[in-house]
Amino acid sequence: MPNATIFTRVKNLRDKSSLAIQETIRQVADLNTNLLIYGETGVGKDFWVNYLSAISSFPGLLNLNCGDVPENLLESEWFGYKKGAFTGADRDYDGKWQKAAGGILFLNQVDLLSLNLQSKLLRIIERKKYYPLGSNRETDIQARFIFSADDDIEQKARTGDFRQDLYYRISPYRLRVPPLRERKKDILPLVDYFAAQKGLRVTIGNKAEQFLVDYSWRGNIREIENFITTAAVGKKEPLLTDDDVFTLLKTSEDFYEAIKDRDIPMAELENRYIEYLMRKYKNKVRVAKILAISRKSLYNKLSRL
16 A cells, blocks of 8 residues: 555544554654454454554565465465475475565464464564574574454453464564444545545445434444445546445445344355345446446346346
């Protein structure tokens, strides 16, 4: 995320909780110590790490998502390997961690790691050294560690789903990012920010504004961004209107109520989502664009409903 975008978005945050987060990040930005940022999905953990990187003296940020790579490949991807370490290792590979040398190494969603990998990570964090696969020589890792996790990371540590010793090792500094329902003064500024990003002019009245503030935003900031993106699809005029607010979000709430607390097969979930989009937009061209599929594919799916 470019620095100009980061700082513009920070200026749009008005809630006292967000102002407190900014102040905390300013205080810890240049400290060479571990930091854990945690909170619900979509609250902006990645954004705050990017903000910290932008104002810190550490040169560069390497963001590695702990859930992106299968466990059996993660060590070779992260730590590298020597030629001949395993079948297919036809050359030396430094590994991604080396790209963070001197900068910030951000392990995103660290709570997704298996207990086995958590154990290895604990030793590496303690010693700032690791072994590439197939090597008998340790490699130094000179980087500042930052971690992110879901809001229940402390509970996972208590129940044994996350190593308690690792939890305390990664969190000498802890920063919780509250959900939007706990920082309502950020909602309208974020709507304005994302609308501007999509070239939309906000033209909503007081009732629509209050609806936005009172809305649950279960997906937090990510849901606001998705709402604006959806509203921008197929627009004849670049406006965000009352109708967008009441139609899109009310239908979203209805869709959530229809599927919550139920185990639904993926095929049925897809069908329900398509039905929901058709009720919302009543326009096959627009629905196909939202689903990122061809109109022919949409027609085929509709014929099976």
